[in-house]
Amino acid sequence: MNSVLLPQNKLEQFLLEGLKDLQFNNTDSHYTFNTTVGLVQTLEVLKKRGACQYSTLRGNLHDFCNSGIFQLDLDQYEIVQALEDPEFMETYTSHAMNPFDIAKVLSIVYNDNCWGDKDELIKQI
């Protein structure tokens, strides 16, 4: 099973230029994921750069959310599972790691909608 996290540059491109009718084909052997926190980070970059009007950003974001890509949200249940997992806590809750990256890892490791090689997905953060 091939699972990939949409790279930042691709996300930027989609949010700036729109998807241009591109649909993500998620099949039994290939999944494309995106984390909500990763998308928020991309929005932040584009807003700070003044890359486009907020209305354009909103429109492209709407299309992106309907593109078929699997979005990995973060809610309290993922965090609860992390707190039940001493190995995770030891590895990921040091000050060396920022809360955005921790949130992304949580979204991947504990989200029930994330399949495939999670270690590989974490490397792609």
Add this chain to the structure above:
Amino acid sequence: MANIYAYVDTCVMADIIISLDASNDLNPVAGTFLLPEMLPILNKIKENERFSKVVTSAFTFVELINKFSDIFKNTEVTMQKLYALMKQPPEWLVIEPLNELTEKSYCNVPTKVEGENVSMDDAIHIATALQRNDEIVFLTTDHILRKIELPNLKFI
């Protein structure tokens, strides 16, 4: 009594947690970030907690866990306390997820206010408050956030 929704950022949430009793009943006491002027709002929620709520983001708890030893040093708060709060939130608390609604609201949060940058973590809190699409009081001591003007949002 009208329903009240009060969004709290990470620092204010930390002070609320510090002031909780063993049953996690809302028992607000002024602290470093929980200012005296915020107490009347929280006490009104306590009186009507079936319908009025303290709201925060799941991201708040990621920040609290990330800096647990700094934030909760010299207190009796344990990681088990945070776990219990999230596993079974008390009636007065709503923990909002980071999801598509957060992303959409994030587009409405300014990056600067009066020349000062709004940090990304603060912007996530604002977006989470906005995603309820309801009037909400925002409790924070952050001087930059308090200058933001957005529909449905009132800072205290």
